[in-house]
Amino acid sequence: MSRWEPNARGRLEQAALELYRERGFDQATVAEIAERAGLTERTFFRYFADKREVLFWxxxxxxxxxxxxxxxxxxxxxxxxxxxxxxxxxxxxxxxxxxxxxxxxxxxxxxxxxxxxxxxxxxxxxxxxxxxxxxxxxxxxxxxxxxxxxxxxxxxxxxxxxxxxxxxxxxxxxxxxxxxxxxxxxxxx
Amino acid sequence: MSRWEPNARGRLEQAALELYRERGFDQATVAEIAERAGLTERTFFRYFADKREVLFWxxxxxxxxxxxxxxxxxxxxxxxxxxxxxxxxxxxxxxxxxxxxxxxxxxxxxxxxxxxxxxxxxxxxxxxxxxxxxxxxxxxxxxxxxxxxxxxxxxxxxxxxxxxxxxxxxxxxxxxxxxxxxxxxxxxx
The missing domain is CATH 1.10.357.10 (Tetracycline Repressor, domain 2)
Known part of the structure; x- marks a missing residue:
């Protein structure tokens, strides 16, 4: 059980967009996205099924x-x-x-x-x-x-x-x- | 070198469409398509890069x-x-x-x-x-x-x-x- 994180979805989305632009969509990993957002991979997967879903949720x-x-x-x-x-x-x-x-x-x-x-x-x-x-x-x-x-x-x-x-x-x-x-x-x- | 086959493209296309409908696109193989058309796989690949190309050439x-x-x-x-x-x-x-x-x-x-x-x-x-x-x-x-x-x-x-x-x-x-x-x-x- 992880604790509630304020605006986790928004922070993950922003971190993902930054990384997709810096490194390319295919290269960026969920671990990097979560790290940049200051959250865990587990939290990422609570909001998004995969990397692509960040763009289409x-x-x-x-x-x-x-x-x-x-x-x-x-x-x-x-x-x-x-x-x-x-x-x-x-x-x-x-x-x-x-x-x-x-x-x-x-x-x-x-x-x-x-x-x-x-x-x-x-x-x-x-x-x-x-x-x-x-x-x-x-x-x-x-x-x-x-x-x-x-x-x-x-x-x-x-x-x-x-x-x-x-x-x-x-x-x-x-x-x-x-x-x-x-x-x-x-x-x- | 294989000999010239009359209307090879048309025969392969017809055979492929039949097989895609009978067995589903994913299940049909190039070997089956060539066999039904009375041609070789090699002839298939002279006309089409892959199975999908038959539909979009x-x-x-x-x-x-x-x-x-x-x-x-x-x-x-x-x-x-x-x-x-x-x-x-x-x-x-x-x-x-x-x-x-x-x-x-x-x-x-x-x-x-x-x-x-x-x-x-x-x-x-x-x-x-x-x-x-x-x-x-x-x-x-x-x-x-x-x-x-x-x-x-x-x-x-x-x-x-x-x-x-x-x-x-x-x-x-x-x-x-x-x-x-x-x-x-x-x-x-």
């Missing part, structure tokens, strides 16, 4: 947040508006963690295996949102298309937001990306 | 086709129209291989590792199309958004086309998916 909560927001959208909301509401509902979570987000992206960008994992997580997020839309009575292919549109709008907005130091408002960038998608697809047959 | 040619068609689109073409032209240019390749395409999808759907690989291939296709658009002077984020829109329109159209026995025209379904994306994103702020 938020996925479950994020999926629930999206699915909940889609379910809670007004009956009159069009599919893509329900998705937009979900993305905006989650924006504060990212706003609060901008510096961690930036470090996380640089670790993922340096490692093909992590990129692959991120694609998979993104696909499963799109699929959960499409499910939530179908529960609202949206038919296919509209449900899948709206979910995929949401995912690419978010991805684009998030990358812009991370890379622009003056940019404060992720929600506004999400709306802008959706607006660009509208202009882009307008006027086709 | 067309990726390189497809990327070249897309990139070439985007480069060849009229100067006046909007980004998403250049992408649409590329997707339609490649449609006959899929039309000719519908039954193989259907078998291939069922193998991939049964195996998470193959799904992951397919996501990666799709992401690299989107990234090659975005590159081709930037070479036409399209700026970001328009280039990436147009490429991603193309990929999801194609994915949706292709799934519909494979699952509907009466559906003959993949190009028409691609245009329909792009049209649905237009309707879907229209009228947002």
């Amino acid at each position: 938020g996925q479950g909560a994020l999926t629930e947040l999206y699915v909940g927001a889609i379910a809670a959208a007004p009956d009159s909301a069009a599919p893509v508006d329900a998705v937009a509401a979900a993305l905006e509902a989650a924006a504060p979570v990212f706003q609060e963690r901008r510096e961690l987000g930036r470090q996380r992206q640089s670790v993922i960008a340096a490692n093909p295996g992590l990129q692959e994992r991120e694609l998979l997580k993104r696909a499963s997020l799109a699929s959960a949102m499409a499910d939530a839309l179908r529960k609202r009575g949206v038919t296919e292919p509209a449900a899948s298309l709206a979910a995929e549109v949401g995912v690419i709008a978010f991805k684009t907005a998030y990358a812009r937001w991370l890379s622009d130091p003056d940019q404060q408002d992720l929600s506004r960038l999400i709306r802008e990306s959706l607006g660009e998608l509208e202009v882009m697809t307008a006027g086709r047959d | 067309g990726q390189g040619a497809l990327t070249e086709l897309y990139v070439g068609a985007i480069a060849a689109a009229p100067d006046s073409a909007a980004p998403v129209d250049a992408v649409a032209a590329a997707l339609e240019a490649a449609a006959p390749v899929f039309q000719e291989r519908r039954e193989l395409g259907r078998q291939r999808q069922s193998v991939i759907a049964a195996n998470p590792g193959l799904q992951e690989r397919e996501l990666l291939k799709r992401a690299s296709l989107a990234s090659a199309m975005a590159d081709a658009l930037r070479k036409r002077g399209v700026t970001e984020p328009a280039a990436s958004l147009a490429a991603e829109v193309g990929v999801i329109a194609f994915k949706t159209a292709y799934a519909r086309w494979l699952s509907d026995p009466d559906q003959q025209d993949l190009s028409r379904l691609i245009r329909e998916s792009l049209g649905e994306l237009e309707v879907m994103t229209a009228g947002r702020d």
Whole structure:
């Protein structure tokens, strides 16, 4: 039984991100992460199943947040508006963690295996949102298309937001990306 | 030196898809595939680096086709129209291989590792199309958004086309998916 450690998850996450960037994801060990955080390996494994999980642990909560927001959208909301509401509902979570987000992206960008994992997580997020839309009575292919549109709008907005130091408002960038998608697809047959 | 075998690639591909479906991708061996095709393992490895490559060997040619068609689109073409032209240019390749395409999808759907690989291939296709658009002077984020829109329109159209026995025209379904994306994103702020 180990004693309670204040903010153990946050300290482990920060230590892991530092080490992944200094030494590369594959080289950094759980022992080093725990040591840098001033905690034990045992404590690490209480929070994370493995090294990779440090980068992706938020996925479950994020999926629930999206699915909940889609379910809670007004009956009159069009599919893509329900998705937009979900993305905006989650924006504060990212706003609060901008510096961690930036470090996380640089670790993922340096490692093909992590990129692959991120694609998979993104696909499963799109699929959960499409499910939530179908529960609202949206038919296919509209449900899948709206979910995929949401995912690419978010991805684009998030990358812009991370890379622009003056940019404060992720929600506004999400709306802008959706607006660009509208202009882009307008006027086709 | 082995002698020339007529349509060795096609025979190996057909034998592999049959075995992947009968026994599961992980269980089927190259020796079995070669035997069923009436060829040697050595011939297998002349065409495919490994078992997985049987499912993804067309990726390189497809990327070249897309990139070439985007480069060849009229100067006046909007980004998403250049992408649409590329997707339609490649449609006959899929039309000719519908039954193989259907078998291939069922193998991939049964195996998470193959799904992951397919996501990666799709992401690299989107990234090659975005590159081709930037070479036409399209700026970001328009280039990436147009490429991603193309990929999801194609994915949706292709799934519909494979699952509907009466559906003959993949190009028409691609245009329909792009049209649905237009309707879907229209009228947002």
